[in-house]
Amino acid sequence: MRRAEQAVSLPDTGALRLHDIIARIKDCYPSLSRAEQSVADAVLSDVQAAVDASNAELALRAGVSQPSVTRFCRSIGCEGVRDFKLQLARSLVVGEIFLAADNPLPAAGPGAMPPFWASVMGEARLALREVERQLDPALVLAAASILAPARRVLVLGLGGSSSALAEETQNRLFRYGVPVTACKDPYLARMTVSTFRPDDVIIAISATGHTREVIDCIEIARTYRARTLAITTPGSSLAHAAEIALTTGISEYPDALTPSASRFAFLLIIDLVAAATGYRMGPLARENLRRIKFNLVENGATQSIEPLGD
Numbered sequence: 001m002r003r004a005e006q007a008v009s010l011p012d013t014g015a016l017r018l019h020d021i022i023a024r025i026k027d028c029y030p031s032l033s034r035a036e037q038s039v040a041d042a043v044l045s046d047v048q049a050a051v052d053a054s055n056a057e058l059a060l061r062a063g064v065s066q067p068s069v070t071r072f073c074r075s076i077g078c079e080g081v082r083d084f085k086l087q088l089a090r091s092l093v094v095g096e097i098f099l100a101a102d103n104p105l106p107a108a109g110p111g112a113m114p115p116f117w118a119s120v121m122g123e124a125r126l127a128l129r130e131v132e133r134q135l136d137p138a139l140v141l142a143a144a145s146i147l148a149p150a151r152r153v154l155v156l157g158l159g160g161s162s163s164a165l166a167e168e169t170q171n172r173l174f175r176y177g178v179p180v181t182a183c184k185d186p187y188l189a190r191m192t193v194s195t196f197r198p199d200d201v202i203i204a205i206s207a208t209g210h211t212r213e214v215i216d217c218i219e220i221a222r223t224y225r226a227r228t229l230a231i232t233t234p235g236s237s238l239a240h241a242a243e244i245a246l247t248t249g250i251s252e253y254p255d256a257l258t259p260s261a262s263r264f265a266f267l268l269i270i271d272l273v274a275a276a277t278g279y280r281m282g283p284l285a286r287e288n289l290r291r292i293k294f295n296l297v298e299n300g301a302t303q304s305i306e307p308l309g310d
Contacts, residue, residue, distance in 0.1 A: 019077065021087040022047070028076050038062040039072040043088070051089045055081050119258050127250055127264035134234075134248045135269065143244050144276035146227040147173065150201045153180040156189045156217055157205040161263050165205045165231075165270065172274035175292055176285035186213035193217050196226035203229045207262045209236020218242050231269050233262070246273070 025040050032040060042062040043050040050058060059066045073084040147153060153173065157166030163184035170182040183189045190213070193202055202221045204214045209232035218228045218241045230242035239245035248265045278285040 019087070020091065021076070021078075021084070022091045024076050032072065032075055033068075035062075035064045035068040036072040036075055038064050039069055047088060047092060051085060051092065116258055123258065123261040124264045127248075127261045128268055130250050131248050131265050131268045131272075135246060135272070139244055139246055140269075140272050140276050141280075143229050143246065143273050144280040146201055146229070146244070147178060147273070147277045148280040149199065150178065150227070151197065151199040153178055153201045153203065154189065154192050155180060155182045155203045155205065156214055157182070157184055158186055158211055158214060159207075161207060161260060162205045165263070165266050166203075168267065169203060169205070169270050169274075172270055173277060175289060176274075176278045176281050177288040178277065178281075186217070189213075189217045190220065193221040193224070193226065196221050196224045198225040198227075201227040201229060203231065204238060204242065205231045205266065206236070206238050207233065207260065207266070209233045209238035211238070214238060215241050231266055231273075 022044070025044065029037060029040055039058065039062040042058060049061075053061065055066050055069055059069045062069070070081055073079075073081050076084070078084040078087065155166040155169045157163040163182075166182040166184060170180050173180045183192065189202075196202070200221070202217060204218050206214050209230070215238050218230065218238065221228050222241075222243070228241070228243045230238045230245045230247075232238045232242075232245065232247055234247040234249045236247075239247050246269050248262070248269065250261045250265055
C-alpha cells in the first residue's frame with residue numbers, strides 16, 4: 001500500500017521539473033484558490049510578460065499579494081517563484097503562437113470567407129509555386145531512374161505528417177508495379193535497411209530533415225550500397241546524407257491552427273516522382289494500371305475515366 005501511495009505522489013515531486021508548466025497550470029486551475037486563479041489568468045494571458053515580470057509586478061498584474069504568487073507557484077508543483085519562472089521561460093521555446101488566446105471564430109457575412117480561408121488557400125498556392133521554382137527536374141528524373149528498376153522500396157516517414165506522406169508515396173507507386181512499402185516504425189525501418197542490397201531503395205521523408213532515426217536509416221542503407229532518396233528541407237542533415245535530395249524550402253504561415261505549407265509541397269514532389277517513375281517504366285506501368293482499372297470495373301465501379309484507385 002505504501003508503494004502505491006508513493007507512486008501516486010511522484011508527479012508532485014522532482015518529476016515535475018520536466019513537466020509542461022503551461023499544461024500544469026491549466027490542469028490545476030480548478031483546484032486553485034481564487035487568488036491563485038487570478039495569478040494563473042495573468043500568466044496565461046501574456047506568458048512572455050509573466051516571464052519578464054518581477055514577483056511584485058506579477059502580483060500587481062494579478063491584483064493579489066506577493067505571498068499569493070508564491071503560493072500559486074508551489075500549488076502547481078514548483079519550488080518557488082524562481083523555479084516557476086525558469087519552467088515558464090522554457091515553455092516559450094515552442095513559440096508564442098501556440099500560447100495565443102483562443103478567440104471565437106467571427107461570423108462571416110453573406111458571401112464572406114472565413115478568416116482562415118485565404119491563409120490555407122494561399123499557402124497551398126505558394127507551396128506549388130515554390131516547388132516549381134526550386135526543384136530541379138533532373139533530380140526528379142534521377143529519382144525515377146532508381147525507383148523503376150528497384151527490387152524493393154521502403155518509404156520511411158516518422159511523425160504525423162511524414163508518416164501520412166509515406167503512405168501516400170506507397171499509394172502513388174504500387175499501382176505501377178513498384179514493390180513499395182511504407183514504414184513509420186523506426187526500429188522496423190532500421191532492421192529492414194540492414195537487409196538491403198544495391199538494387200534496393202529507401203525514400204526518407206522529413207519536414208525538418210534532422211530526425212536522427214531517419215538519417216541513421218539512410219546511412220545504414222548507404223553502407224550496404226543501396227540507393228537513397230530524401231524528400232526534405234534544403235541544407236538539412238538528411239539532404240546531405242541522401243544520394244538524391246528533393247528539397248523545397250517554404251516559410252510557414254504564423255498560424256498554429258492551419259496546416260503546414262510544406263505538406264502541400266511534399267505532396268507535389270511525391271506526385272512528380274511517381275509520374276516520372278510511371279513514364280520510366282512505360283508499358284509495364286500501363287499494364288499494371290490497366291489490370292487495376294479492369295478489376296475495379298468488374299467490381300461495379302463506373303467505366304468512365306476516373307482517378308485510378310483513389
